[in-house]
Amino acid sequence: MNVSSLVAALRNEARESNERRLLVLAGDREEGYEIAQDALAAAKIPEGKTSQVAPRSVLDCERVSQNRAGNLLGTTHEAVVFDAHDELRPNALGRVVGAVDGGGLFVLLTPPLDSWATRRDDFDATLAVPPYSVDDVSGNFRRRFVSLLRAHRGIAIVDVDSESVEDDGLTDPAPRLADRETERTFSGEDEIFPAAAIESCLTDDQASAVHAFDALSEPDNAVVVEADRGRGKSSAAGIAAGCFAADGEDVLVTARSYRSAREVFVRAAALLDTVGELADTDHDPPTKITTKEGGSVRFEKPTEAVSVDADIVFVDEAAALPVRMLERFLSFPRVAFTTTIHGYEGAGRGFSVRFRTRLEGSGHDVTDVSLVEPIRYAPGDPIEVWSFRALALDARPAVDPLVIDATPDTAEYRTIDADDLLADENLLRETFGLLVLAHYRTEPADLARLLDAPNVAVRALCWNDHVVSVALLAREGNLPTDVREHMYDGGRVKGNMLPDVLTTQLRDFDAGIPTGMRIMRIATHHAVRSSGLGSRLLAEVRREFSDLDWLGTGFGATPELLRFWRENGYRTVQLSTTRNDASGEYSALMFDPISSTGRDLYDRHARRFAGRIASVLSDALDDMDPDVVRESLLATDTEISLSSLTDWEWRLVAASAYGPGQFDHGPAPFRKLVVKQLADPAAPDLLSPRQERLLVRKVLQAHRWSAVADELGFHSPGEAMRALGASFQPLVDTYGNEAALAEKARYSD
Numbered sequence: 001m002n003v004s005s006l007v008a009a010l011r012n013e014a015r016e017s018n019e020r021r022l023l024v025l026a027g028d029r030e031e032g033y034e035i036a037q038d039a040l041a042a043a044k045i046p047e048g049k050t051s052q053v054a055p056r057s058v059l060d061c062e063r064v065s066q067n068r069a070g071n072l073l074g075t076t077h078e079a080v081v082f083d084a085h086d087e088l089r090p091n092a093l094g095r096v097v098g099a100v101d102g103g104g105l106f107v108l109l110t111p112p113l114d115s116w117a118t119r120r121d122d123f124d125a126t127l128a129v130p131p132y133s134v135d136d137v138s139g140n141f142r143r144r145f146v147s148l149l150r151a152h153r154g155i156a157i158v159d160v161d162s163e164s165v166e167d168d169g170l171t172d173p174a175p176r177l178a179d180r181e182t183e184r185t186f187s188g189e190d191e192i193f194p195a196a197a198i199e200s201c202l203t204d205d206q207a208s209a210v211h212a213f214d215a216l217s218e219p220d221n222a223v224v225v226e227a228d229r230g231r232g233k234s235s236a237a238g239i240a241a242g243c244f245a246a247d248g249e250d251v252l253v254t255a256r257s258y259r260s261a262r263e264v265f266v267r268a269a270a271l272l273d274t275v276g277e278l279a280d281t282d283h284d285p286p287t288k289i290t291t292k293e294g295g296s297v298r299f300e301k302p303t304e305a306v307s308v309d310a311d312i313v314f315v316d317e318a319a320a321l322p323v324r325m326l327e328r329f330l331s332f333p334r335v336a337f338t339t340t341i342h343g344y345e346g347a348g349r350g351f352s353v354r355f356r357t358r359l360e361g362s363g364h365d366v367t368d369v370s371l372v373e374p375i376r377y378a379p380g381d382p383i384e385v386w387s388f389r390a391l392a393l394d395a396r397p398a399v400d401p402l403v404i405d406a407t408p409d410t411a412e413y414r415t416i417d418a419d420d421l422l423a424d425e426n427l428l429r430e431t432f433g434l435l436v437l438a439h440y441r442t443e444p445a446d447l448a449r450l451l452d453a454p455n456v457a458v459r460a461l462c463w464n465d466h467v468v469s470v471a472l473l474a475r476e477g478n479l480p481t482d483v484r485e486h487m488y489d490g491g492r493v494k495g496n497m498l499p500d501v502l503t504t505q506l507r508d509f510d511a512g513i514p515t516g517m518r519i520m521r522i523a524t525h526h527a528v529r530s531s532g533l534g535s536r537l538l539a540e541v542r543r544e545f546s547d548l549d550w551l552g553t554g555f556g557a558t559p560e561l562l563r564f565w566r567e568n569g570y571r572t573v574q575l576s577t578t579r580n581d582a583s584g585e586y587s588a589l590m591f592d593p594i595s596s597t598g599r600d601l602y603d604r605h606a607r608r609f610a611g612r613i614a615s616v617l618s619d620a621l622d623d624m625d626p627d628v629v630r631e632s633l634l635a636t637d638t639e640i641s642l643s644s645l646t647d648w649e650w651r652l653v654a655a656s657a658y659g660p661g662q663f664d665h666g667p668a669p670f671r672k673l674v675v676k677q678l679a680d681p682a683a684p685d686l687l688s689p690r691q692e693r694l695l696v697r698k699v700l701q702a703h704r705w706s707a708v709a710d711e712l713g714f715h716s717p718g719e720a721m722r723a724l725g726a727s728f729q730p731l732v733d734t735y736g737n738e739a740a741l742a743e744k745a746r747y748s749d
Contacts, residue, residue: 003035003038003039003042003158003163003165004038004039004042005042006156006158006165006168006169007023007038007039007042007043007105007156008042008043009168009170010023010043010105010156010168010169010170011042011043011044011045011103011105013170013171013172013173014102014103014104014105015103016173017173017378018102018103018377018378019102019103019154019173019377019378019380019381019382019383020100020101020102020103020104020105020106020154020377020381020382020383020384021105021106021154021155021156021169021382021383022105022106022107022108022149022154022155022156022169022383022386023039023105023106023107023108023155023156023158023169024108024110024113024149024155024156024157024158025039025107025108025109025110025158025160026110026111026112026113026116026157026158026159026160026166027111027112027159027160027161027162028160028161029083029085029109031160031161032109032110032160033058033059033109035158035160035163036059036081036107036109037059039105039107040059040079040081040105040107043079043105045078045079045104045105046078047059047060047061048061049077049078049079050062050077050078050079050080050081051063051064051072051075051077051079051080051081051096051099052064052080052081052083053065053066053069053072053080053081053082053083053092053096054081054082054083054109055083055086058083059081061081066087066089066092067089067092069089069091069092069093069095069096070095070259072095072096072099073095073098073099073259073260073262075099076099076100076101076376077099077100077101077104078100078101078103078104078105079100079104079105079106079107080096080097080099080100080104080105080106080107081107081109082096082106082107082108082109083109084108084109084110084111085109085110085111086121086122087121087122087123087124088110088121088123088142088145089123089445090123090141090391090443090444090445090447090448091443091444091445093387093390093391093444094387094391094393094443094444097383097387098229098230098376098384098387100376100383101376101377102374102376102377102378102381103377106383108149112159112161113146113149113150113157116139116142116146117139117140117142117143117146118139119139120134120135120137120139123448124137124139124452125137126494127448127449127452127453127454128454128494129453129454129455129474129493129494129495129496130479130480130483130493130494130495130496131478131479131480131483132454132455136454137452137453137454138418138451138452138454139452140418140421140422140451140452141447141448141451141452143422144390144422144451145390148386148389148390149386149390150166150167152382152385152386152389153169153171153382154169154171154381154382154383154386155167155169155382155383155386156168156169156170157169171382192214192217192243193210193211193213193214193240193243194243194246194275196271196274196275197210197239197240197242197243197271198210198211200239200267200270200271200274201232201236201239202232202235202375203231203232203371203373203375204373205227205231205232205370205371205372205373206231206232206233206235206236206371206375208369208371209225209232209233209236209237209369209371210236210239210240212225212367212369213236213237213240213243213336214240214243215365215367216240216244216312216334216335216336217244218334219333219334220333220334220363220364220365221333221334221364221365221366221367222330222334222335222336222337222359222362222364222365222366222367223335223336223337223366223367223368223369224336224337224338224339224359224366224367224368224369225237225336225337225338225339225369225370225371226338226339226340226341226368226369226370226371227338227340227341227370227371227372228340228341228371228372228374229340229393230374230375230376230377230384231371231372231373231374231375232371232375233338233339233340233371234261234263234264234267234316234317234338235263235264235266235267235375236338236371237253237264237267237314237316237336237338238263238264238265238266238267238268238270238271239267239268239271240314240336241253241264241268241297241312241314242267242268242269242270242271242272242289242297243271244295244311244312245268245272245277245289245290245291245293245295245296245297246271246272246275246277246291246293246295247293247295248291248293248294248295249295249311249312250295250296250298250309250310250311250312251268251295251296251297251298251310251311251312251313251314252298252299252300252305252308252310252312252313252314253265253297253298253299253300253313253314253316254299254300254301254302254305254313254314254315254316254329255299255302255315255316255317255320256302256317256320256321258287258299260316260317260320261299261316261317262285264297264314264316265285265286265287265289265297265299266285268289268297269281269285269286269289272289272291276292277291277292277293278291278292279291279292287299302315302321302325302584303325303579303584305329306325306328306329306331306584310332311334312332312334312335312336313329313332313334313335313336314335314336314338315329315335315336315337315338316338317338317339317340318337318338318339318355319339319340322556322584322585323355323358324556324558324584324585325584325585326355326358327355327358328584330358330359330362330364333364335364337359391444391447392428392429392432392433392444392447393444394429395428395429395430395432395433395436396429396430396433396436397430397433397434397437397467397525397526398430398466398467398468398525400525400526400527402464402466403463403464403466403468403525403527403528404527404528405463406461406463406464406466406468406525406528406531406533407528407531407532407533408461408531408532408533408535408536410463411461411462411463411468411469411533411536412461412462412463413459413460413461413536413537413540414459414460414461414462415457415458415459416431416458416459416460416467416470417457417458418450418451418452421450421451421458422451427467430466430467431450431458431460431467431470432446432447432450434467434469434470434523434524434525435450435470435472435521435523437523437526438470438521438522438523442521450472453474453495455474455475455476455495456472456473456474456475456520457472457473457474457475457517458470458471458472458473459471459473459537459540459541459544460537461533461536461537461540467525468524468525468528468533469522469523469524469525469533469534469536469537470522470523470537471519471521471522471537471538471541472519472520472521472522473517473518473519473520473541474495474497474517474518474520475515475516475517475518476495476496476497476498476499476515476516476517476518476552477496477498477499477512477513477514477515477516477549477550478512478513478514478515479493479496479499479512479513483512484503484509484510484512484513485509487499487500487503487504487512488503488504488507488509490504493512496512497518497554498511498516498518498552498554498589498591499511499512499516501554501574501589502573502574502601502605505574506574506605506608508604508605511601511605513597514549514550514595514597514598514601515548515549516548516549516550516551516552516591516598517541517545517548517550517551517552518551518552518553518554519538519541519551519552519553520553522534522537522538524537534564534568535564535567535568538568538569539568542569542592542594545594546594548594548595548598549593549594549595549597549598549601550591550592550593550594550595550598550601550602551570551591551592551594552570552589552590552591552592553565553570553589553590554587554588554589554590555587555588556580556584556585556586556587557575557585557586557587557588557628557631557632558585558625558628559625559627559628559630559631561588562588562628562631562632562634562635563631565590565635566590566631566634566635568592569592570590570591570592570635571590571591571592571593571602571606571635571636571637572588572589572590572606572609572632572633572635572636573589573590573591573602573605573606573609574588574589574605574609575587575588575589575613575616575621575624575632576588576589577616577620577621578620586621586624586628588628588632590635591605602637603638606636606637606638607638609636609638610636610638610640610675610679613633613675613679613700614671614672614674614675614700617629617696617700617701618671618700618701618702621701622701622702622703623701624701626692626693626696626697626701627693629678629696629700629701630678630689630692630693630696633675633678633679634678634679636679637681638679638680638681639680639681639682640672640675640676640679640680642672642673642676642735644672645669645672645673645737647737647738647739648739649666649668649669650669650736650737650739650740650743651739651740651742651743652665652666652669653669653670653673653728653731653732653736653740654732654736654739654740654741654743654744655743655747656670656724656725656728657725657726657728657729657731657732657744658725658729658732658743658744658746658747658748659743659746659747660747663698663699663721663724663725667699667702670699670728671699671700673728673731673735674695674696674699674700674731675700676735677695677731678692678695678696684734686730686731686734687727687730690712691723691726691727693712694708694712694720694723694724694727695724695727697711697712698720698724699724705717705720705721708720732744
């Protein structure tokens with residue numbers, strides 16, 4: 001069979017089954033493009049229905065580069081031609097493979113398959129972090145990728161150099177005709193959406209989701225819609241949002257980025273136009289839609305959305321947001337969450353496991369909907385099956401019954417290297433599945449990093465051959481002088497996050513000399529979480545890497561996470577002064593020094609942190625959660641001297657605690673004393689949590705008295721002032737010099 005005949009057969013088979021087919025053109029790039037052009041002509045796919053993902057335009061159609069592949073999210077094409085000769089970015093592939101409609105072709109141009117894994121490309125260069133070079137990057141990801149191309153059904157492989165067909169990719173399925181014309185209606189006295197809303201749905205699943213959203217017409221309701229990618233959940237949300245806006249409601253839509261929520265606005269505007277209620281849009285595609293009844297559908301970033309007023313809130317791709325951020329949306333009486341179970345945008349299982357209990361305890365009546373039937377292609381589409389496996393989009397941990405009896409004492413510590421993962425698909429799925437749950441940004445590129453990056457290692461606890469806890473580690477430091485100079489002058493150095501921050505932001509030229517291991521992510525199976533497995537894993541990691549200088553980590557700071565890391569020996573060296581746009585949290589950097597060199601590195605940064613933190617908290621971090629401040633300071637292992645305080649400053653503090661003095665007249669000595677109490681490991685336990693929060697909010701963060709009183713439950717600012725004085729009494733008694741004690745005695749009678 002020649003290539004043109006093969007492509008025509010693939011296209012016919014895809015159209016008859018409403019599935020997609022993949023055509024691999026392996027070999028010379030220019031020859032591959034010539035065959036691709038002939039293939040599109042043989043398949044009778046017009047140029048206007050084709051998109052090319054490549055570094056340069058070759059075909060007469062729309063083109064995006066791989067780093068702009070996100071532009072194709074939410075779009076549909078009869079064909080996508082993906083040029084992987086210069087590089088194969090897993091994220092780009094994950095973004096665009098779903099853009100091919102049922103009956104269409106995904107055309108993949110590659111180097112010769114047998115030698116592809118041994119080549120180093122531009123994406124490999126991103127994995128080669130100093131002091132490693134691109135030659136240290138393995139080709140395991142592409143080796144597995146090629147084997148799956150050859151193993152899965154629906155994938156035709158052509159050697160363009162010999163013009164031979166290695167696999168025709170034909171599956172001879174029974175014909176399936178998509179039922180898109182079925183009339184869909186819901187009737188009942190409680191139906192609030194117009195008929196046009198249900199009629200615009202493409203599947204019964206989607207119609208059911210739209211119908212479920214009408215629960216948001218009443219307060220204290222939440223709707224959760226879960227689905228694999230391509231099932232129309234965002235479109236359903238857009239249809240419902242348009243219906244509410246048509247009735248004059250103010251609908252707020254949020255997501256990790258507008259791009260993720262684009263389809264919500266497209267479908268909302270289309271529905272409003274159909275029912276004659278569309279008044280105006282700001283852009284195409286819009287970020288704000290207004291209706292003739294005064295309603296609106298508008299977008300805000302999550303960090304902004306949590307603090308604005310709206311009648312109804314839709315959180316799209318909720319799995320991409322941290323649980324702590326999602327919890328803040330529960331303050332809205334009418335809220336909906338849509339999330340992807342498997343797919344590029346997020347991991348819905350993590351959303352379900354970690355957020356479900358918070359949602360159920362929120363006081364909302366919860367309506368759950370699951371969408372199974374694909375919108376763009378038939379169920380069981382072979383290209384979806386292949387892409388899920390190739391990019392580990394459906395990776396998940398072991399089911400609960402298999403691990404529920406695991407304990408720290410019975411679990412086995414083991415190294416998991418790339419060979420282990422390649423040899424055992426179940427091990428790969430369980431390992432990567434846990435990492436997906438651990439972090440909202442885990443994505444297909446992380447699978448390649450896991451398999452290929454020379455500085456990355458995986459350690460795990462296993463029980464009965466199942467992964468129950470896993471840590472993703474990255475070796476950092478040991479940087480040569482020229483790299484450290486580049487970094488000190490503001491240059492970006494990949495893969496060395498902790499040395500980079502200490503060098504660039506905190507001006508420590510020698511911070512990149514010691515060698516350490518950063519715990520990038522750590523996750524424990526949800527069925528055995530909080531049982532000590534994570535702590536056991538960290539202890540084993542420390543024992544194994546005792547020849548290094550330090551262990552470290554960085555994460556979005558919450559009181560619970562700070563406490564976990566502190567209890568496992570990690571100590572604070574830095575708090576970021578800007579919030580992460582997606583998580584809404586400030587980041588904390590923590591170290592566990594191992595060698596004397598590592599201890600020297602930690603000690604100098606801990607001293608500097610303790611010395612500057614009071615001024616930072618009264619400025620850039622004045623809105624940080626007081627419990628995050630408390631835990632951050634509690635995890636600071638450094639001695640803090642009060643010898644610099646003068647007799648006058650001690651009298652000022654003592655008079656505020658025991659007499660007529662006032663904190664506002666000279667906050668500096670008060671701040672030093674508070675940092676001493678909260679951060680010095682030798683400090684005795686003198687204060688209640690409420691007193692510590694009072695000291696943080698007023699003394700360190702300089703909030704107004706009225707705001708402090710309201711937040712901490714004091715009846716008046718005056719009561720808060722008296723409570724502050726009382727909180728300083730044990731500090732004066734414990735740390736005060738002779739001048740302080742004399743001042744106390746003056747007012748104690």
